[in-house]
Amino acid sequence: MPRPTPGYHGRYLRVDLTTGRSASIPLPDSVLRRFIGGSGLGAYLLLRERAAAVDPLSPDAPLAFVFSPLVGSPLTTSAKFAVVSKSPLTGRINDSLASSQFALAGKRTGHDAIVLVGRCAEPMVLVIDDGNVWFEPAGDLWGMDCRAAEQALRARLSPAHAIATIGPAGERLVRYATISHDGRHAGRGGSGAVLGSKNLKALAVAGTQRCGWAEPEKLIVLSKVISQKSFGAATAKYRELGTASNLLVFNRLGVLPTRNFQQGSFAGAATLSPEQLQATRTKTRQSCAACTIGCEHIYSLGEGDQSGSKGVRLEYENLFALGPLCGIDDPDTVLRASRRCDELGLDTISAGGTIAFAMECVERGLLDAPWLRFGDGDALLTAIEQIGRREGLGDLLAAGSRRAAEAIGGNSISFAPQVKGLEIPGYEPRALQTMALGFAVGTRGADHNRSTAYEADFSEKVDRRNAGPEAVDLAIAAEDRAALIDSLILCKFLRGVFEDLFESAAEMLRLTTGWDVTAEELHATARRIVTAKKLFNIQAGWQPEEDRLPDRFLDTALATDPSAILPKERLRDLIRRYNLQRGWTAEGWVSSEQLKLVDDADN
Structure with missing residues (x-):
C-alpha cells in the first residue's frame, strides 16, 4: 500500500x-x-x-x-x-x-x-x-x-x-x-x-498513530507567525469579552432579535452584556486545544447554586436565544438556561427559537400554555427541561419550530423563526439583507457560520437595509470562505488575521501535504464543496421554494426600525442572481456536469 x-x-x-x-x-x-x-x-x-x-x-x-x-x-x-x-x-x-x-x-x-x-x-x-x-x-x-x-x-x-x-x-x-x-x-x-x-x-x-508533515520546519515557522497575528486587533474583542461582545453593538444597531423577532432591540440588553457580567461575577477564560485566542468566557452563577458547576460558558448565541429572543433580562436565568441546555444536550439557538415561537403562539391565543410567557424566567427553565425529557409541551417543541407550527396551525408558520427547519440565529435579516440572502440559500438552513455574510452588512460595501446585486457577490464570497475554513478545519475567528485566506490556506496545505496547491485551486475547491452540499439536498428532495424566509421578514418593516424592509421580490431577485452566479439554474438546480462530483473524485 x-x-x-x-x-x-x-x-x-x-x-x-x-x-x-x-x-x-x-x-x-x-x-x-x-x-x-x-x-x-x-x-x-x-x-x-x-x-x-x-x-x-x-x-x-x-x-x-x-x-x-x-x-x-x-x-x-x-x-x-x-x-x-x-x-x-x-x-x-x-x-x-x-x-x-x-x-x-x-x-x-x-x-x-x-x-x-x-x-x-x-x-x-x-x-x-x-x-x-x-x-x-x-x-x-x-x-x-x-x-x-x-x-x-x-x-x-x-x-x-x-x-x-x-x-x-x-x-x-x-x-x-x-x-x-x-x-x-x-x-x-x-x-x-x-x-x-x-x-x-x-x-x-x-490512539498513537500520527501523521507527518511535508515540510515540518517551515510549517512550524508559519504556525508561529499566525499565532502571533492571532493576538492582534482582529481577535481582541473575543479575547477580552468573548463572542458575547456583539450584544450591545447589535442592540445599538437595531439588529438584536427580540421577542421572537418582533423587535430589533432589547431594553434589558445592558444587564445581560459581558461588560456587566464581568463587573458583577467571577469570570475565567479557557481555550480550546491548540488555540491561542481563548474566546471562552466562563461566568459564575449567583448565590444558592448547588450544582457544583465551576461556572457557565456563555456565547453570544446562547445569550441572544435564551435572553432577548425570549424577553428574558435576568442574567442568572440566562446562565442557568444555557448550562441546562449544555447538560441535556440541546442546541441553544433552536431551543430558544422554538420556545420564543411558542411564547408568541400563547400570546396570540394559538397555544394553550398560559404559563409560557415572554419575560418569565421560570417558564423558560421549565420549557427547557420539558423539551430535554420530551414531557408535556416539550414533546411538541422537541420537534423544532417548523414542525410545531405545522401542528399548531393558525398560520403560525408565518412567524416560526426558521429556514428549512433550522432556527434563525441572532441576526435580524430585515436590517442585514446580505445575511438574509445567506440564510435563505444556505444548504444547512438559517446559519451564520456557513454564510458569514453579516460581515458584508457591517462593512461599507453594501446598504444593509437595501441590498442590491453587489450583495450576491459578497454573500458567495463569504460562503466560499466558510466552506474552506470548515474543511481545513480552522476557527472562523482567524479570518481577520489573514490578508488573503485562500493564499494563506494554500501555503498551509503545501507545507502540510506537499501538494502544489494554489489559491486559485482552493477557490474552485470551496465552490465544489458548496455544490456538493447542494447536490445532497437535491437528492434528499430539495425544492426551490425552500430557499426563502418566513413571511414575518418579508414586505413588513421591523417595528423598531421602519427603514428595515425586505421586499419579497428583492429577495427573490437576489436568490436568482445567486443561483446563476453559482453556475446553477435560476431556480437552483445544479448542472449535469456537477451531478458527477463524486464519480469525478473517485476517478
Missing part, C-alpha cells in the same frame, strides 16, 4: 453498529485534494454512502466524524472535528463543528474520518483505540447528562480517551440534540439525535 499523503492517514473507519464489524476504507488523493477534510470531506462521504435517500433517524443513516490534514499540526485553532449527517430537524445536510481533544485523539486512531451506520441492540459506548474497535455497555450511563456521562466514562476507560457523548435530549431523539465533548458541542441540526437513534451513548477514541 503506498504511503499516504502527509497530513492524512489515507483511510476512514466504517463501523456497522448492527453487526459490530468495522473496516478501514481507502481515501485516495483524488478525493482528499478535492474535498480536504471536515465539512467538505464529510459531504463527499455522505454522498458516497447515499445518505440523502434515508430517514436520518433510521439505522441505515450514516453519521460521520471527520478530521482534517491540519489536525495535530502546530497551526493555531486546528484541533477541530466535523460531525456530518442528514439532519433530523431539516431533512437536509448538516455539518456541526466542535473543538478540542476529541479531534486530536480521533485522528490518532489512524483514520481521517469515522463513519457509523446501523444500530446497537441496546445502549452502548463505541471505543476505538488505534486499530482496536469494541463496545462497552452503557445502560448505567443512559439518562446521565453530558458532563456526568463523560466523567463516568473517563473514569471507566482512561484519561487518554477523548469522549463525545449525548445527553437525555439525544437519547429521546429531540431533533436539535447535540453531541458534547469537554463542554463544547457539535450543536446545530440534531446530530445528537442521530447518535441516540443508533443506541450509542458515546464514542471514545484514543
Whole structure:
C-alpha cells in the first residue's frame, strides 16, 4: 500500500453498529485534494454512502466524524472535528463543528474520518483505540447528562480517551440534540439525535498513530507567525469579552432579535452584556486545544447554586436565544438556561427559537400554555427541561419550530423563526439583507457560520437595509470562505488575521501535504464543496421554494426600525442572481456536469 499523503492517514473507519464489524476504507488523493477534510470531506462521504435517500433517524443513516490534514499540526485553532449527517430537524445536510481533544485523539486512531451506520441492540459506548474497535455497555450511563456521562466514562476507560457523548435530549431523539465533548458541542441540526437513534451513548477514541508533515520546519515557522497575528486587533474583542461582545453593538444597531423577532432591540440588553457580567461575577477564560485566542468566557452563577458547576460558558448565541429572543433580562436565568441546555444536550439557538415561537403562539391565543410567557424566567427553565425529557409541551417543541407550527396551525408558520427547519440565529435579516440572502440559500438552513455574510452588512460595501446585486457577490464570497475554513478545519475567528485566506490556506496545505496547491485551486475547491452540499439536498428532495424566509421578514418593516424592509421580490431577485452566479439554474438546480462530483473524485 503506498504511503499516504502527509497530513492524512489515507483511510476512514466504517463501523456497522448492527453487526459490530468495522473496516478501514481507502481515501485516495483524488478525493482528499478535492474535498480536504471536515465539512467538505464529510459531504463527499455522505454522498458516497447515499445518505440523502434515508430517514436520518433510521439505522441505515450514516453519521460521520471527520478530521482534517491540519489536525495535530502546530497551526493555531486546528484541533477541530466535523460531525456530518442528514439532519433530523431539516431533512437536509448538516455539518456541526466542535473543538478540542476529541479531534486530536480521533485522528490518532489512524483514520481521517469515522463513519457509523446501523444500530446497537441496546445502549452502548463505541471505543476505538488505534486499530482496536469494541463496545462497552452503557445502560448505567443512559439518562446521565453530558458532563456526568463523560466523567463516568473517563473514569471507566482512561484519561487518554477523548469522549463525545449525548445527553437525555439525544437519547429521546429531540431533533436539535447535540453531541458534547469537554463542554463544547457539535450543536446545530440534531446530530445528537442521530447518535441516540443508533443506541450509542458515546464514542471514545484514543490512539498513537500520527501523521507527518511535508515540510515540518517551515510549517512550524508559519504556525508561529499566525499565532502571533492571532493576538492582534482582529481577535481582541473575543479575547477580552468573548463572542458575547456583539450584544450591545447589535442592540445599538437595531439588529438584536427580540421577542421572537418582533423587535430589533432589547431594553434589558445592558444587564445581560459581558461588560456587566464581568463587573458583577467571577469570570475565567479557557481555550480550546491548540488555540491561542481563548474566546471562552466562563461566568459564575449567583448565590444558592448547588450544582457544583465551576461556572457557565456563555456565547453570544446562547445569550441572544435564551435572553432577548425570549424577553428574558435576568442574567442568572440566562446562565442557568444555557448550562441546562449544555447538560441535556440541546442546541441553544433552536431551543430558544422554538420556545420564543411558542411564547408568541400563547400570546396570540394559538397555544394553550398560559404559563409560557415572554419575560418569565421560570417558564423558560421549565420549557427547557420539558423539551430535554420530551414531557408535556416539550414533546411538541422537541420537534423544532417548523414542525410545531405545522401542528399548531393558525398560520403560525408565518412567524416560526426558521429556514428549512433550522432556527434563525441572532441576526435580524430585515436590517442585514446580505445575511438574509445567506440564510435563505444556505444548504444547512438559517446559519451564520456557513454564510458569514453579516460581515458584508457591517462593512461599507453594501446598504444593509437595501441590498442590491453587489450583495450576491459578497454573500458567495463569504460562503466560499466558510466552506474552506470548515474543511481545513480552522476557527472562523482567524479570518481577520489573514490578508488573503485562500493564499494563506494554500501555503498551509503545501507545507502540510506537499501538494502544489494554489489559491486559485482552493477557490474552485470551496465552490465544489458548496455544490456538493447542494447536490445532497437535491437528492434528499430539495425544492426551490425552500430557499426563502418566513413571511414575518418579508414586505413588513421591523417595528423598531421602519427603514428595515425586505421586499419579497428583492429577495427573490437576489436568490436568482445567486443561483446563476453559482453556475446553477435560476431556480437552483445544479448542472449535469456537477451531478458527477463524486464519480469525478473517485476517478
